[in-house]
Amino acid sequence: GKKVLIIAADTFRAAAVEQLEIWAKRVGASIVKPATNEKDPGSVVFRGLDFAIKEKMDLVLIDTAGRLQNNVNLMQELAKINKIISQKIPDGPHESLLVIDATTGQNGVSQAEIFTKATPISGIILTKMDGTSKGGIVFSIKDQLNISVKLVGLGEGMDDLQPFDLDLFIFAITKGLKNQYQI
Incomplete structure (x- = not known):
């Protein structure tokens, strides 16, 4: 409405x-x-x-x-x-969101840092999380600039922009590690 x-x-x-x-x-x-x-x-x-x-x-x-x-x-x-x-x-x-591609890597920190000089950034939209990308760069951005992820893009459909869920994100980043490091 x-x-x-x-x-x-x-x-x-x-x-x-x-x-x-x-x-x-x-x-x-x-x-x-x-x-x-x-x-x-x-x-x-x-x-x-x-x-x-x-x-x-x-x-x-x-x-x-x-x-x-x-x-x-x-x-x-x-x-x-x-x-x-x-x-x-x-x-x-009231809100200024920086869109960061999950495949960006370490360049994402400098990107976010320079953007904050042009406009206050209130959050991040992390896109391309529907593929194999992990998006771990957001930890460095949060640590160095105190900017949190607010939304994640999981595709190109109408419902594919979702609120960020830290538990789900950490699970997605770490899944497979248990089997990878078992002796």
Whole structure:
């Protein structure tokens, strides 16, 4: 029963907006997407937040471009988006989640560290946990930056984004060790 808006602010990847349109339809959410030839993600976010305020949306999800932490321009853009949000929404953003691929490895720590300089990160979404990936990098991120995993991606279906379950995660990481180390 909530009014949900998705702001498609990934102006770099051609298929990103189309994918979000499909998901918005599936889940019954509204969507604000870039206008024709609109390349500035900040403009899309600004327009989207105006729409959210006008339409009294309960929840706003903003999808931005995937970023490499060594791309200074994209990181500055993320800081700009964060500034727009905080100007439009009191105490915003209320949640800022970093998506980390479970196959990332040790690079995930530096990625999270640099992202926290551009915007406050309130949690992690750990994706690709449906394969053989273990995602152990989250222990280092938690230890060094105190950022917890909030959600895990177990596939690409509507119900495949699940709340993080530490016991299940530890079991998945350690299963097979007992047999591996028996003499």
